[in-house]
Amino acid sequence: MPMERTLIIVKPDGVQRGLTGEIIRRFEARGLRIIGMKFMQVSTELAEKHYAIHRERPFFAGLVKYITSSPVVVMALEGTNAIAAARGTIGSTKPHEAAAGTIRGDFALEVGRNLVHGSDSVENGQIEVGNFFTEAELHPGWSRNTDPWIFE
Numbered sequence: 001m002p003m004e005r006t007l008i009i010v011k012p013d014g015v016q017r018g019l020t021g022e023i024i025r026r027f028e029a030r031g032l033r034i035i036g037m038k039f040m041q042v043s044t045e046l047a048e049k050h051y052a053i054h055r056e057r058p059f060f061a062g063l064v065k066y067i068t069s070s071p072v073v074v075m076a077l078e079g080t081n082a083i084a085a086a087r088g089t090i091g092s093t094k095p096h097e098a099a100a101g102t103i104r105g106d107f108a109l110e111v112g113r114n115l116v117h118g119s120d121s122v123e124n125g126q127i128e129v130g131n132f133f134t135e136a137e138l139h140p141g142w143s144r145n146t147d148p149w150i151f152e
């Protein structure tokens with residue numbers, strides 16, 4: 001099966017609340033392979049680019065303020081079905097509607113404090129990883145000894 005890439009962001013609330021490790025753990029346990037990871041402050045310019053599709057929405061200004069308010073942890077993850085799998089692990093956008101067992105369903109209550117971002121399509125996964133990581137920061141070539149037990 002083809003590998004997909006997804007950009008995961010542990011948003012400022014996740015980092016501030018000490019949930020970074022718990023969130024990373026869930027994606028690792030799911031079987032997704034980390035190919036890039038860093039701790040960073042998102043600039044207003046990068047936030048506006050990342051969330052450009054929401055530019056006309058009433059919550060846009062608040063969203064940019066939220067994601068730039070404090071440092072985040074960004075990850076590039078790779079795997080078969082990575083987009084859908086990661087979105088499933090994250091849970092619905094509105095945390096009060098997210099299923100228990102998902103990150104948002106277990107740890108969040110409000111849409112404007114929903115802890116984590118995950119790319120929503122194969123195309124956007126590629127674009128978003130490229131927006132947040134340079135080629136030198138990515139390590140797509142490495143393999144895990146467990147890969148044959150996760151990828152058929």
Ligand code: IDP
Pocket residue numbers: 054059063092093111112113114116117118120
């Ligand atoms: P997603 O993060 O589940 O993909 P999107 O619809 O792409 O959800 O929205 C991007 C982000 O914008 C959400 O994760 C959330 O932080 C924020 N957001 C979405 N809808 C609202 C809203 O109605 N009010 C406030 N913030 C919102």
Ligand code: MG
Pocket residue numbers: 118120
């Ligand atoms: Mg989205």
